[in-house]
Amino acid sequence: MIRKTISKGRVNCSVYIDNLSKIIVHLLIALKTSHKPIDIEIDKLKEKVKKIKFQEDIKPLEALRDEIAEFVIKYDEFILEQKRQFNRLLLNDVSILIALAKSAEADKRYRDKLDEVKEILKNRIDIESLKQAKEILFRLGTATKDSKDIVYRDIIEILFMLLDVESDDKKAKDYLEKVKQLNAKLSSSPYRLDETEIRKQLKELVEEKEKLEEEYIASLQTKLDKALKALIYTITTFSTSSNNYVNTFQGHIDEINNAISSKDVDVDELSRRLIGIAIKIKDTTITMKNEIEEYSKKMDEAKKTIEELKEKLKQAQENLIVDPLTGIYNRRGLLHFLPMEISKSTRYNQPLSVIMADLDHFSKINNTYGHLAGDIVLKGFCKTVKSLIRAGDIPIRYGGEEFLIILPNTTLEKAYDVAEKLREAIQRLKFKYKDETFSITSSFGVAQFRENDSIESLIKRADKALYKAKEKRNITVREDQV
Known part of the structure; x- marks a missing residue:
């Protein structure tokens, strides 16, 4: 081999060739596609380039140059498409991950699937691994969306059942037209239920419905009188x-x-x-x-x-006055019945007690299993309560997962016994939702009506006892134990 040198200030030709071959090798490595036949050819070209040495006859070099050029021309579009596909997949995976981060709940299924994706990408990041990751993430994203869609659609269906009114009045027809329009909006886009404007409309409709129902009752009363x-x-x-x-x-x-x-x-x-x-x-x-x-x-x-x-x-x-979900009385029912029972208790000098109940960790049930599972629990709780109290006792849904039971002609001690019987029955219940089985516990506070009590003061004492019970959970506390 002839080593050619040139005058001072100019690069040695063999060094120049050596550096150039290294650059070409790096460029060839950059062309790697994970497509085996192409990658084999690239590896062959790399080896040929590595063997390039300066020599007088440049024909072999020109032949190698032409071979590399033909290879690049031949596979240029294919390689570019591979790169584009890689970038698309990468962007898709990132987009799905962002969507999941916004909407998915971090349950076990969600965590397991993300761990699976991490394992795939930890070993290699190429088109195949990105495809696998995309498939897993897409299924996870779709399942989460479907699940949430179902919950939202169920909520919307219940909402519009509750918004229906019994009246042939013109005002009622106008109101029902508004309900129909809102229903159409939410049926096509259930996630709009999260919008502030939609929630405002729902609130206004609820208020309008209450007014219409009161007017309807008044008109029925007038017709009855006539x-x-x-x-x-x-x-x-x-x-x-x-x-x-x-x-x-x-x-x-x-x-x-x-x-x-x-x-x-x-x-x-x-x-x-x-x-x-x-x-x-x-x-x-x-x-x-x-x-x-x-x-x-x-x-x-x-x-x-x-x-x-x-x-x-x-x-x-x-x-x-009836809660449509559980079938027991609502807070209006409380305001209807409790004054009557207080009046009877005072008139006939009979004891009157109330029990306040709260489902322990109810929000955890909603978060873990979903709101439909929560509804099943509320119905099961009320069904159990109704089966264990007397016909004259009055169960009331006081708020979300809080309940109040009016017990006419019942002392504080007897009311405590009733609450304990209910508490023990509730903790024995087994609920099943889809493939999951779970149970709940409940806490109770008990108070007895006193002379000169108001509705507020009686409920306040029962609520105070319940608050004390909730500190430990799954116990009953009487007002004299606070």
Whole structure:
């Protein structure tokens, strides 16, 4: 081999060739694609380049140059597409991860899948590994979205069931049109439920519904009053009409008596007069019969109207004070029944107690299993309570997972026993949601009505006892233990 040197200040030719070959090797390495046939060819070219040494005959070098050029031309588009695909996959994976970070709950399934992705990318980052990661992340993202969609759609369905009203009033029709429009918005985009404007609209609709229901009940009460007055009028009119017919018939009887007692009338004349009276009696009887039938029809219609209105009024009042999810009374029910029970307790000098209950760690159930599982727990709790208390006791959903039970004619000691019986029954319950089985516990506070108590002061003492119970969870505390 000839080592050629040049004058001072110029680079040695062999060094130049050596450096150039190293650059070409690095460029070839950069062209690696994870596509085996191409990578084999690149490796062959690398080895050839590494062997380049300066020599007088440049033909082998030109041949190698042409071979590299042809290779690059041949695979340039393919390699570029591979690079583009790599970048696309990388961006897709990053985008999915960002979306998951915003919306997914960090449950075990979510954590396990991310660990799986980390393991794949820890070993290598190429097109295949990015494809695997994308598939796992996409499934995870879709499952999370579907799951949340289902929850949101269930919430929306329940919401619009609650927003329905019973009324044919024009205001109600306008209100229902607004409900329909909002329902259409949320049906196509359930996640809009998170928007402040949508929540504001829902709040306004709830307030409007309450007002409409109150007006509806008032209108039913007015119609019922009118129907009762109409029935009373019909009965009074019928009674007056009956008295008139009694007088008419008495007149006919008097005519008959006069005709019979008359001494100057011959048989033919008497016969004619009696026939005439008989015709009058017949006409009076037919008229009276027709009027009786008419009055009977009016009374039947009035009674039917009254029964229908009473049933509608009862249903409307119940809808106003019954919690639709659990089927027990709501806070309006509390304001309806507790004053009545306090009044009875005072009048008859009977004890009256209340129990306040709270489901322990209820938010954890919602976060772990979802709101539908939470609804199942609330229903199960209420079903158990109703099965263990007396018919005259009144269970009320006081708020989210807080409940109040009114116990008429019950002392503090007896109320404590009832609360303990409920607490023990609740902790034995087993709930199943999808493939998960879990249980809950509950805490109770008990207070008894005192002379001069108000609704607020009685509930405040029960709530104070409950607060004490919640410090330890799954116990019952009486007001005299606080």
